[in-house]
Amino acid sequence: MRAIIGKLGRLVLHGLQSTGRGALLLRSIVFQLPHAWSMRRETSEQMQIVSVGSLPLVVTTSVFVGAVTAVQAVYQMQAYVPMKFLGTVISKSVFIELGPVLIALVVGSRLCANYAAELGTMKVTEQLDAMNIMAIDPVRYLALPRFLAAVLMIPVITVLANTIAVVGGYVASVLTLDVTSSTFIEGLKMFYKHSDLMGGLIKSFFFGGIIAMSGIYYGFNTEGGAEGVGKATMTAVVGSCLSVLVADYFLAIILFQIVFRS
Amino acid sequence: MATNEKWVIPPPPVQRVENPAEFQGIVLEGVSKAFGPKVVLKQADLLIAKGETIVIIGRSGQGKSVLLKNIVRLMEPDEGLIWIEGEEVTSMRRGDLMELRKSFGFLFQGAALFDSMTICKNVGLMLEEHTDMTPAQIRARACECLALVGLEGSDDKLPSELSGGMKKRAGLARAIVMKPRYILYDEPTTGLDPITSDAITDLILKLQRELGVTSIVVTHDMPSAYKVADRIAMLSRGKIVFSGSVAEVRSTTHPMVRQFIEGSATGPLGAF
Ligand SMILES: Nc1ncnc2c1ncn2[C@@H]1O[C@H](COP(=O)(O)OP(=O)(O)OP(=O)(O)O)[C@@H](O)[C@H]1O
Numbered sequence: 001m002r003a004i005i006g007k008l009g010r011l012v013l014h015g016l017q018s019t020g021r022g023a024l025l026l027r028s029i030v031f032q033l034p035h036a037w038s039m040r041r042e043t044s045e046q047m048q049i050v051s052v053g054s055l056p057l058v059v060t061t062s063v064f065v066g067a068v069t070a071v072q073a074v075y076q077m078q079a080y081v082p083m084k085f086l087g088t089v090i091s092k093s094v095f096i097e098l099g100p101v102l103i104a105l106v107v108g109s110r111l112c113a114n115y116a117a118e119l120g121t122m123k124v125t126e127q128l129d130a131m132n133i134m135a136i137d138p139v140r141y142l143a144l145p146r147f148l149a150a151v152l153m154i155p156v157i158t159v160l161a162n163t164i165a166v167v168g169g170y171v172a173s174v175l176t177l178d179v180t181s182s183t184f185i186e187g188l189k190m191f192y193k194h195s196d197l198m199g200g201l202i203k204s205f206f207f208g209g210i211i212a213m214s215g216i217y218y219g220f221n222t223e224g225g226a227e228g229v230g231k232a233t234m235t236a237v238v239g240s241c242l243s244v245l246v247a248d249y250f251l252a253i254i255l256f257q258i259v260f261r262s
Numbered sequence: 263m264a265t266n267e268k269w270v271i272p273p274p275p276v277q278r279v280e281n282p283a284e285f286q287g288i289v290l291e292g293v294s295k296a297f298g299p300k301v302v303l304k305q306a307d308l309l310i311a312k313g314e315t316i317v318i319i320g321r322s323g324q325g326k327s328v329l330l331k332n333i334v335r336l337m338e339p340d341e342g343l344i345w346i347e348g349e350e351v352t353s354m355r356r357g358d359l360m361e362l363r364k365s366f367g368f369l370f371q372g373a374a375l376f377d378s379m380t381i382c383k384n385v386g387l388m389l390e391e392h393t394d395m396t397p398a399q400i401r402a403r404a405c406e407c408l409a410l411v412g413l414e415g416s417d418d419k420l421p422s423e424l425s426g427g428m429k430k431r432a433g434l435a436r437a438i439v440m441k442p443r444y445i446l447y448d449e450p451t452t453g454l455d456p457i458t459s460d461a462i463t464d465l466i467l468k469l470q471r472e473l474g475v476t477s478i479v480v481t482h483d484m485p486s487a488y489k490v491a492d493r494i495a496m497l498s499r500g501k502i503v504f505s506g507s508v509a510e511v512r513s514t515t516h517p518m519v520r521q522f523i524e525g526s527a528t529g530p531l532g533a534f
């Protein structure tokens with residue numbers, strides 16, 4: 001029992017320490033923001049890696065998320081709730097929660113692993129040292145473009161995913177669940193609120209930051225050879241996913257209890 | 263160590279100056295560095311005069327690479343001070359340090375090429391970042407440097423497409439592209455065939471004669487060391503234990519140096 005508490009304590013301390021040092025890294029990235037324009041080529045390269053490379057993943061995830069939401073909603077609503085609310089349920093759950101969070105988990109893990117492994121390999125093969133000795137700041141040259149790419153592209157991907165998921169839900173409803181097209185669309189429009197979509201997008205903006213910071217931080221702090229890179233990648237992905245879920249709760253409180261409260 | 267009792271080890275050379283802030287060149291004063299319990303540098307002193315080529319020899323794992331990295335603050339020494347042209351490096355602000363580093367070339371033992379960039383981009387990156395040269399000018403200068411190390415025609419290859427020796431030479435081209443005043447070579451000829459090795463040795467000599475660079479060369483390759491060195495220093499057990507000209511090295515009776523240059527397994531350095 002004591003051992004478990006001790007281990008938990010160390011884990012919490014480690015988490016806090018990483019958060020603190022991550023905050024310092026974030027600060028130095030923010031200080032480099034004035035150089036963003038000069039790093040536009042590298043940034044757009046990273047944006048392509050984030051977006052184009054993720055497309056198959058995004059499409060598959062979103063279609064099935066939309067479809068399964070439809071199936072589950074119909075199952076739970078049967079006989080109690082009129083089917084005209086189906087479109088409402090699907091669009092709300094996708095815009096507010098499923099879209100942003102699932103994209104942050106699925107695309108985010110892909111991205112975070114990419115950042116951590118690439119930067120970690122550069123660290124252990126002395127490429128970061130080489131950059132430093134060439135008087136090129138790795139934070140500006142490597143971290144800034146990756147951070148910007150994630151923060152800008154994750155919301156864009158989320159919008160795309162939201163759309164595809166609603167279409168997936170629609171197709172599943174109409175083809176397999178005996179809901180007519182007009183009923184579905186009526187529900188979709190009925191309770192649509194701008195703030196739902198906006199809230200989800202604001203969340204995904206923060207998720208983009210969390211994903212990038214986790215990958216960059218663990219990449220830059222990799223020690224040891226191939227094993228170290230593996231460990232850093234694993235820690236980065238786990239850290240990113242957990243932080244996204246925790247942040248999701250707090251952002252939900254801030255956004256939907258305070259900011260968008262009607 | 264018990265083996266030491268059989269050999270008379272002369273006292274280490276004096277490598278200190280009265281006023282390091284006025285010394286033209288590099289001064290290391292009492293530099294120590296340990297990794298956990300493993301002490302690598304122990305109060306090491308070293309003077310490197312401007313324009314000089316100093317070769318540092320020493321057995322594998324004695325801390326030669328660590329010494330080089332401490333000079334340019336890729337590693338922070340645990341204690342001790344380092345002056346470069348009168349400026350103290352260990353307490354320098356980051357901006358000044360970055361400025362100072364522009365006058366340094368560093369050849370890594372493992373080349374450390376950026377593996378996502380072509381060789382040409384690797385070599386030209388510093389010019390791209392720190393000068394106003396046009397892309398065409400940068401490319402021309404990069405190709406010129408690559409030709410100096412015998413790598414013409416490989417500019418658009420990726421580092422993974424090069425052999426070990428070619429990577430080393432590309433790393434050297436990258437180190438000299440900004441015409442640095444100081445070049446730190448970590449084993450420039452290791453892994454090269456004898457002919458290329460001699461050509462690189464000649465290049466080091468040429469850079470020193472034509473541009474007046476100050477060089478620190480870490481090497482195990484004694485023919486190359488004899489050819490380029492103004493002075494040879496030996497690092498052992500965390501300190502500089504010997505320093506002398508090529509002639510002095512050849513004729514020395516210092517048992518550690520003798521053992522090293524003769525490549526003998528018996529001596530004060532031990533076999534392992
Ligand atoms: N980052 C590090 N972390 C821990 N120990 C290190 C690190 N870098 C070097 N060392 C240790 O410091 C010692 C000196 O290493 P260094 O690379 O300077 O040796 P070297 O003299 O350059 O050897 P070689 O001729 O084989 O290159 C070694 O024992 C090594 O284990």
Ligand SMILES: [Mg+2]
Pocket residue numbers: 326327328371448
């Ligand atoms: Mg070495």
